[in-house]
Amino acid sequence: MDNIQNILSAVLWFAVLGGAMGILLAIASKIFFIPPADERIEEISEILPGANCGGCGYAGCSSLAEAIAKGEAKTSACVAGDEALAAKIAQIMGVPPEKPIRMRAQVMCSGTAEFAKKKYAYEGAQDCFAASKMSGGDKLCPNGCIGLGTCAKACAFNAIKVVNGVAAVNYEECQACGRCVEACPKQIIKLIPYDSTHWVGCMSVDKGAVTRSYCEVGCISCKICEKACDHDAIHVSGGVASIDYEKCVQCGECVVKCPRKIIWSDKSQRVSIIIEPEKLEDK
DSSP states (O other): OHHHHHHHHHHHHHHHHHHHHHHHHHHHHHHTOOOOOOHHHHHHHHHSOOOOOOTTSSSSHHHHHHHHHTTSSOTTOOTTOOHHHHHHHHHHHTSOOOOOOOEEEEEOOOOOTTTBOBSSOOOSOSOHHHHHTTTTSSBSOTTSOOOSOHHHHHOTTOOEEEETTEEEEOTTTOOOOSHHHHHOTTOOEEEEETTOOEEEOOOOOSOHHHHHHHBSSOOOOOOHHHHHOTTSOEEEETTEEEEOTTTOOOOOHHHHHOTTOOEEETTSOOGGGOOOGGGOOOO
């Protein structure tokens, strides 16, 4: 009888112990669960450019691929890609294709060597941030391009050169990654729609008389461009003229009426800051 009780007791304890272990294993499996790899991540990674430029807002192409697969990023999020790439990614994700809006970097400064006055001769490190620590750089204009090429060094696509003291963008090579925007201590590089033909080549915020004292072509906030536009596409705010590209129809009235001639179109830029690839020169 005692033997039977001992056997039953042992079986009961084993059953309790087994049940407890089973519960612990079930809990552990949930805590340490590793979901199966999403095959779409690898598929998307394989067709992304691999530039790891960061223009999409993610650390690199693999991070973007993961975000797209999770539905956290658009299938057209790759700024270095084109419409065909976005369509392929959409096909992998099984969603309708999205047409990406191609952007480009634009340096909003016309203060080349012959137009912008200087306050001293800079002989320090060839870096815009270093130069900006010395009274904002050598140019009298507090918002002018320093022209030491920090933006060009930051560009992974070799799309920027310094021409005659001002950074210029090669539109064909630019992938709108935004690294130059982040690299500019003056914050005068903007991303605008690639097909836009007009841009304001000045970021001065000073009054007209002050701007005239340090730059022969700086914006004087006269608002003539604003008054000339029939589409409400250009406004002067805080002393800076800027174009609303959603409203701009590229009529060119602002280009014609600007007394300082610093609202540009691709066909009317001065030779000194021309941005056609064949005109770019190494600094």
